[in-house]
Amino acid sequence: YLKDLFDIFGRWDLAIAAYNAGEGKVYSKLVKTNGEKFWDIRRQLKRETRNYVPSFLALIMFINDNKDLVDSVLDVPEFTYDSVLVPSQANIKQLASWAGISESEFRFYNPSFHRFATPPYLRNYYVRIPVGKAEEFIARMNSTPKEEWFKAEAHVVRRGETLSQIARKYGVSVTALIQSNNNINPRRLRPGMVLVIPYGPSASVKSFSYSTRVKKRSSIDDAKVVSTNDPKGIIKYRVRRGDTLYSISKRYGISINQLKEWNNLNSNNIRSGQTLIIYTN
Structure with missing residues (x-):
């Protein structure tokens, strides 16, 4: 991380x-x-x-x-593990299941794993699992349909609601709810906030992609990519209202410094309608 x-x-x-x-x-x-x-x-x-x-x-x-x-x-036994590449976003519950271990054991092997799923802006994410379980993990991962890798639901907080009430409503623990929302402080819950509800057990729960949630909040997915006859590997990105160098860098898996260097930017400020050059591989 x-x-x-x-x-x-x-x-x-x-x-x-x-x-x-x-x-x-x-x-x-x-x-x-x-x-x-x-x-x-x-x-x-x-x-x-x-x-x-x-x-x-x-x-x-x-x-x-x-x-x-x-x-x-620090003269302690060496900590050994297998490292496995996960090519798309997946729930921690799914990752632990593929490894054949509990969620708590998975978090032990991946202490920097604070959320309920792998980061949405990293297509290739490495996770640590016990030694000897890599082949089993990969086989289970490859046999699981992609639509089952990541599941969640969005909940808009209403006036007077608490995390305990929301957790009971969806059948998840308060701890899981807090971890799924960047360790949110229960005392800072406000009406209108959007919470991610991880892997609810109800069959009626709709699969909710992170990209959809981001779209509603920042309009990143509505941004237009200007297509011309540019060489392959170059994207001209037209900045929309609400965009920041940070949000664009996460979307394309690049660094803020790269964006600034490619576009001769001296500050972190960008404006709506501005066109940015992005190099991809």
Whole structure:
């Protein structure tokens, strides 16, 4: 996950900050301050994140300067696992089932897995599973229809509703509901918020794709891709209202820095109607 964040921001200080505060929060502060690095937005972040990045960097320096001491303290059995490529978005429940392990054991092997499914903006995502289960995992994955890989439902919060009430309504746990919505704080639940309900047991629950939810909130999927006689591998993307460099970079699996470099952008600000060049492979 930390490496994914580095691919998005192109800097380790921003990746570390996003690991703690969330990529959306970091990107919004970059836009607000027209900043380029963590130290440009540090005062805009919460105290925890302001202190997290320097502490993280200090720990790295300490480890590099005291390798013998650290090695003696961390003299524990080597943690081994198999790494398997998942080519499309899938629920954690499905991933655990393919590996033949429980969801809690799957989270043990994948501690950075905070949501209920693999990220929608990463087509190729590697997961860790116990040694010796890779072939079984791949066989089960390939035999499962793609439409069953990812299932969820959207719920619009009504006035007076609580997470407990919503969880009971769909037959899921409050913990699963919190994890499915980026560790949402129950006290910050507001009318009109859209929550993702993971793998409800009801047969009437409709399959709900993440792209549909994003479409309703940011109109990213409504954006027009201008097609001309450009060489293969080049896309001209016309910016729509609500687009940001962050949302576009996630949509195409590229970094913000790449977008800025390809389009000679000196800041994170873009305007509706603007055309951006995107190189694909």
